Amino acid sequence: DVKVTQSSRYLVKRTGEKVFLECVQDMDHENMFWYRQDPGLGLRLIYFSYDVKMKEKGDIPEGYSVSREKKERFSLILESASTNQTSMYLCAARGRDTEAFFGQGTRLTVV
């Protein structure tokens, strides 16, 4: 019954590394999202994509980029990881005006 899968539950990376977070959905939904979740701040939208090869900046895109080469896969890229990017990252997918399905999250620690 898995709908949205994130490739890693936990990651530890060094400052300056390039980091890839992968997300795959099996529902054929057009829209996919990357959020980060920090205590007291809730979920903040980093980037979203409404179609293959289409992307839009969310509220906090700085330091991140994304890739959507196939409909089912949406990747979040940290070009040069920094300690302030230590966070829980959540991927979501949804159709038009429907609920969003979330992955289990990736807890990233940058040391």
Place this chain on the structure above:
Amino acid sequence: GEDVEQSLFLSVREGDSSVINCTYTDSSSTYLYWYKQEPGAGLQLLTYIFSNMDMKQDQRLTVLLNKKDKHLSLRIADTQTGDSAIYFCAEIRREYGNKLVFGAGTILRVKS
């Protein structure tokens, strides 16, 4: 304001009712959602309400929508310890291409 606002914390006794409140921003939102996040887990949709409804009931859950005040609430009847979690309300914000915007979450702690 720009933000979806929720109170940070709610503590109730087992068996009591819990009411979690949310104020949203986009009067044209077609759907409003409540998500539940249990410790160490991702978010799961708990319930939702369509904007032309005032109330929706689903077993122990009651959602009330006041469109005039842009106020959404979630009532959990007979709250159980398993209801302890973070609850997020969310709206679809049309002005930003239908993106889903979340509140900061309300931590519900149920004391036995």
